[in-house]
Amino acid sequence: MTALLALAVLGTLALGAVFAVAMDGRIAQLAAGFARQRIETEAPDRLNRDLAAVWYLALAAAGLSVVPFAPGLALIDSPVGIVIWGTCEALTIITVFLHGWSSNAPFPLIGAYRYVAIGLPVMLPSMFVLIAAALPAESLSLPAIVESQRGMWNVIRQPLGLPLFAIVVLTLTLRGPMDFADAADIATGTSAEESGAARGLWEIARAAMLVSASALAATLFLGGPLGPVLPGPVWLWIKTAALMAIFAWLGRRVARTTPSRMLTILWIVLLPLSFLHLAMAGVFAL
Amino acid sequence: MRLSRLASRAPAPVFGAIGPGWQVAVERLLARSGLRRALTPRDAGILLVAGDMPGDAAEALGRVHDQLPHPRATLRWTVSHETADAVADRIVASWRDLGAIDEADLLPDQPPNEWKGVGPHGQGGKGMMGGTPYGRPMAMTGEDIRDGLQLDRYTARIGPFAPMLPPGLVLEVTLQGDVIVAATVQHPPFAQPVDADAPELCAARMLTILGLDGPARRAIHGRRPGGIWVRGAVPRGLGGIEGAGDARDRLAAFLGGDRAAVTAPDLSELLPGLEWSEAMLVMASLPPSAILRAARLPEAA
Structure with missing residues (x-):
């Protein structure tokens, strides 16, 4: 059973990443990238440069491993599943930073520092959203959170949860309005000095993280594998794919403001909103 | 295959x-x-x-x-x-x-100065701050223009083909973090035809900086760009210029199909104090003809 679940995690990650790249219309572009030379900058931090994308992929896989594919059935059935996911979120910030740091050039470094400044205040609402989702289940385990949604999905009883989590997903996957690491004004930031396979691998890792974060959002808010007729994994895939499409659409459509203004919005509007969300979830759970 | x-x-x-x-x-x-x-x-x-x-x-x-x-x-x-x-x-x-x-390099692929130092990565040595050890300018602490604390200052030349700046413009900027503390024009932008001030092209340049590639493309083709929170994403008051509103007003004008007549102050006055991304948004909000007039060389200013 464990082998089957491991296969499900890897298969979901691989097929989901292909789906994510296809949604961006970048399959051919990605294939073209792998045929090209990888550029070497002067005195790069080679270890971290090579590890950043791999690390990013590994975090996506680790995050997905706690998601239940059928009621009560996750590869890592941890009593503290959402804490493991939260760790993956926090380490993603460090990974993106290392990606920008390692090429030893100004624009990537600006992107790296900018992302850390934005990532920190995004993590705070994220933690409150995760805790709020755990309240009705009275457990930090994801299978228990799924069970708690048999009567009613969290997306209905915690209406602010999914919109707040969407901001977290866009940040973790470097998309659109939250892509402060790889922005146009710094010539694609942390990726500015990367070409060829390195650029392609980073793209794949971003896509994999979108799969993982969307699957988690489906589990937290849409009842994960719960649903009539079809088997659990199929419901999870349908819900994950739908959320991926929404996040990709938001990423393409919503404008990105300046980092300093986004910081103000995060600390002054979204953080208090996530407090309110947690309080509402608590009152509802009582 | x-x-x-x-x-x-x-x-x-x-x-x-x-x-x-x-x-x-x-x-x-x-x-x-x-x-x-x-x-x-x-x-x-x-x-x-x-x-x-x-x-x-x-x-x-x-x-x-x-x-x-x-x-x-x-x-x-x-x-x-x-x-x-x-x-x-x-x-x-x-x-x-x-x-x-495939084409070979045009310039010799050698660092302009030898890369050497004490440690295995070429790091270390005496005097880690300031100066130009081995021909490489090092950052030196200076007063932060916002709060007066000490923060590293780093000077770099950007241009003439930097994709976020008008073609031909070479700026020498001194940055603290990503805040511009000083900017001087080393080379003015190349002169462009009046069509470069066309509102759809100006709008597309701003949309690109706002991360909206699809809408930027649609704007250039003369279609409705679409996009959510487009004007709202430009901070109010950013790049305010006497008689030409702020960057948000100018974006609204471009999207409405109006040419903005702007007389911008000298870039060396306009840019300092802004963060890099704000500065690039302000630059994109200026028609090329206005940037050309505002990009005076230091000796001419």
Whole structure:
């Protein structure tokens, strides 16, 4: 059973990443990238440069491993599943930073520092959203959170949860309005000095993280594998794919403001909103 | 084999090195389907050199050329009777056949100064701050212009083909973090035709900085750009100029199809105090003719 679940995690990650790249219309572009030379900058931090994308992929896989594919059935059935996911979120910030740091050039470094400044205040609402989702289940385990949604999905009883989590997903996957690491004004930031396979691998890792974060959002808010007729994994895939499409659409459509203004919005509007969300979830759970 | 066939269907990634008078033609060209405007030379396979480059830009052009990963090709578009269709066809043909073309470096691939130091990565030695050890300028602490604390200052020259700045403009900026504390114009932007001030092109430049590539493309094609929270994303009061509103007002004017008549203050006064991303948004909100007038060389100012 464990082998089957491991296969499900890897298969979901691989097929989901292909789906994510296809949604961006970048399959051919990605294939073209792998045929090209990888550029070497002067005195790069080679270890971290090579590890950043791999690390990013590994975090996506680790995050997905706690998601239940059928009621009560996750590869890592941890009593503290959402804490493991939260760790993956926090380490993603460090990974993106290392990606920008390692090429030893100004624009990537600006992107790296900018992302850390934005990532920190995004993590705070994220933690409150995760805790709020755990309240009705009275457990930090994801299978228990799924069970708690048999009567009613969290997306209905915690209406602010999914919109707040969407901001977290866009940040973790470097998309659109939250892509402060790889922005146009710094010539694609942390990726500015990367070409060829390195650029392609980073793209794949971003896509994999979108799969993982969307699957988690489906589990937290849409009842994960719960649903009539079809088997659990199929419901999870349908819900994950739908959320991926929404996040990709938001990423393409919503404008990105300046980092300093986004910081103000995060600390002054979204953080208090996530407090309110947690309080509402608590009152509802009582 | 199948991978290479798939790869050849990808839109051709083009880095545009734009010369005097060619900004409009290149911006419209690179918004076509089948072509993709690369935001860094590292992401491009084709270097498009449009127009006659002045001699003082030759070295910079060589550096940009050498930054493209192999295989790569340079295409020149210097005669105005060659249509955009013809150039687009040439680009796509070169992209499909890039492996057979490939070009060697134009400049010697050597660091301008030897890289040496004490540690295994060339780090260390005496005097870690300031000065130019081994020919490399090092950051030195200076007063932060916002709170008076001490923070590293780093000076760099950006341009003349930086994709986020007008073609030809070379800025020497001193940054603390990503806050510009000083900016001087080393080379003014190349003169462009009045069409470069067209509202749809100005709007597209701002939309690109706002991360909206699709809407920017649609704006250039004269369609409704779409996009959510477009005006709202530009902070109120940013880049406010007497008589021309702020950057948000100018974006609203561009999106409404109006040309903005702007008399911008000198760039060395306009940019300091802004964060890099704010500064690039302000620059994109100025029509090229206004930037040309505002980019006075230090000795002329």
